[in-house]
Amino acid sequence: MAKLLDKGDPGQVGAICDQLFHAIRNDEYCGYDPYDALNSRLFSGLGGMRVRVARIVWQQLHRRSPVNLRKLCGVDRSRNPKGIALMVLGLIERFEQRGSNTDLDEAVRLADWLLSQRANRQTWPHSAWGYNFHWAARAFDVPLGKPNAITTCYVVRALLALWRVTNEYRFIECALEAGRFLQSLFTVQDDTAFYRYVPGESAMVHNANLWSAAIVALTASQAGDRVACEQALLAARHSVRAQGADGAWRYGERSHHGFVDGFHTGYNLEALSTLQHALATREFGQAVDQGMAFYRRAFFAENGDVKYYANRTYPLDTHSVAQAVITLLRVGRADEDYALAGRVIDRAIKHLYLPNENRFVYRRGKYWSNRVNYMRWTQAWAFYALSLYSAEGDRRARDAQ
Incomplete structure (x- = not known):
């Protein structure tokens, strides 16, 4: 099958996408996640959940292991709201x-199903979503059931897109309500305005800030809330000021957030582009143009590989590949971007796709490969990117007629 994709033919990409979709649906959209190790019944039974350092170490052990130990450790496959939103x-x-x-x-x-999975309404009065696992990191420690900005943003994107094609009121109603949850994350610290990634946490992460600003702009403009729209602009300006002279963004503002990677850069660019469209402004046009120039220059090898970090190629990661395709098509939009997206997909099919299993590997290093089947991080992202590329190919073919 991979040989059929040498020229990025959207029809053949669509065939791969069909196979991937059927595999995902056969699994009832359930799967493992790189960060779900704290769902382990074994770890909980041993008392590990009571020690924060143990939680971080256990989570990182499973995330980095090329051998999937989850079934052995009592981690069940389940649905992830962000993964479902991507689907x-x-x-x-x-x-x-x-x-x-x-x-x-x-x-x-x-x-x-997403509407049925909203965070506890007694604790969180507005519609919001979190991950289907306890998430432990140096900047955050987020219990199962606590919502966060990024998951909520992606669910709202899905609901708004579905409302536009169905005109079903329940989807826009829930999306606007979730926009108010995101508005509640707006904060001002030391004369700096931004959206928190997680309620009650002070760490500032640019992709969470910018996507929150974009979704608030979409929902608040729909609701006629000018104050919220202005807050979205204030928050976006903070991240734009943090953009480097070369067009790059650090992940965040903590000391350990100094890395620059491809998929978070893509998030930032897509979010800024969405915000500008929502508010009919070109205020951030220069930031987007500089960011796209850096993105094209820093994260793509000549052969079509997508680099994980700006300063090195490996690991090759399906998530990075998917966001690269989305960024090129949604933000770049030029013929050259579409051609590059085709080369990216060709390369990914040849080196990251498992045709006998109809799915993608998680990551491939220079000397190793992690083939663990992750639903949210890998397969859902690949499905969305391939669907978008195939549809874009048809749109371009119609426009050329």
Whole structure:
């Protein structure tokens, strides 16, 4: 199958996407995640959840291991709201490309599942979503059930996209309510305005800040809330001021957040582009142009490989590949970007796709490969990116006629 993709033919990419989708659906959209190790019944039974350092070490052990130890340690496969949101976005691309009610009906079914998975309404009065696991990191320690900005942003994106093609009120109603949750994350510290990644946490992370600003802009403009729109601009300006002269962004503002990677850079660019469109402004045009120039220059090898970090190629990561395709098509938009996206997909199919299993590997290093099947981090991202590329190919073909 990989040999059929040497020229990035959207039709053949669509065939791979079909195979991937059927594999995901056969698993009922359930899977493991790089960060789900704290769902382990073994670890909990041994008392590990009571020690923060142990939580971080246990999580990192499973994230980095090329051998999947989760079943042995009592971690169940489950659905992740962000992963489901990505599937909805991909299904909408397929529906708009093919006009198939089957794809639309499946997107609606998954979106209704998302509505049923909102964070506890007594604790969180506005619609919001978190991950399906306890998440431990140096900057955050987020219990299962606590919502966060990024998951909520992606769910809102899916709900808004589905509302636009179905006109179903429940989707826009929930999306606007979730926008108010994101508004509640707006904070001012030392004369700096930004959106928190996690309620109650003070760490500033640029992709969470910019995506929150973009989604607040979308929902607040729909609701006619000018104050919230202005707050979104204030928060975005903070991240734009933090952009380097070369167009790059550090991940965040903590001392250990100094790295520059491809998929977070792509997030930032897509979010800024979305914000500008939502508020009909070109205020951040220079930042987007500089960021895209850096992105194209720093994260793509001549052969089409997508670099994980700006200063080195490996590991090759399906998540980075998917966001690269999305950024090139959603933000870059030029013919050269579409051609580069095709080369990226060709390379990914040849080196990251497992045709006998109809899925992608998590990561490939220079001398090793991590083939663990991750739903949210890997397969859902790949499905969305391939759906988008295939649909974009059809749109370009129609426009050329």
